[in-house]
Structure formats: structure tokens, C-alpha cells
Amino acid sequence: xxxxxxxxxxxxxxxxxxxxxxxxxxxxxxxxxxxxxxxxxxxxxxxxxxxxxxxxxxxxxxxxxxxxxxxxxxxxxxxxxxx
Numbered sequence: 001x002x003x004x005x006x007x008x009x010x011x012x013x014x015x016x017x018x019x020x021x022x023x024x025x026x027x028x029x030x031x032x033x034x035x036x037x038x039x040x041x042x043x044x045x046x047x048x049x050x051x052x053x054x055x056x057x058x059x060x061x062x063x064x065x066x067x068x069x070x071x072x073x074x075x076x077x078x079x080x081x082x083x
Contacts (some may be wrong), residue, residue: 010080017073018044024066 023045028034033039048069056065 010077013044013073013077013080016045016048017070017077020049020066020070020073023049024070 019041025042026038026041049065052063052065052069053063056063056068058064
């Protein structure tokens with residue numbers, strides 16, 4: 001594969017990671033879930049976050065799955081963009 005293509009995939013993974021950060025931050029505001037932009041955010045990230053939430057156990061009341069998914073996405077993104 002070309003390095004440009006891998007860099008592009010890395011860039012997309014990084015953008016997806018930022019979407020998950022926005023999703024996690026929106027969870028701090030319960031009324032935000034009704035906003036159409038936040039609903040779109042959930043629709044985009046649910047295919048990854050729902051399975052991750054099932055696989056990664058919560059620590060008390062804290063769901064750490066977004067943090068782990070973000071770390072994985074950003075590390076893979078860096079490796080792809082580095083070539």
C-alpha cells in the first residue's frame with residue numbers, strides 16, 4: 001500500500017478518535033443527547049463504542065471504554081501516519 005493511503009487512513013482514525021472524545025464529553029450533559037448533532041455523533045460512533053462497552057468492564061460507575069478506544073485509535077493512527 002502507498003504511504004499516502006496509509007497516512008489518509010491514519011488521519012481518518014484520528015478524526016474518529018476526536019468524535020469519540022466529543023461523545024464522551026457530551027455524556028456530561030444529559031440534555032445534550034436530544035440535540036441533533038449529538039444524535040449524529042452517537043450514530044457515527046455507536047458501531048465501535050457499543051461492542052467496546054460490552055468487552056471492557058466498568059470501574060464502579062465509570063465506563064473507561066471510550067478512553068481505551070481513543071488510545072488504540074490514536075496509537076494506530078500515529079503508526080500509520082509515520083509510515
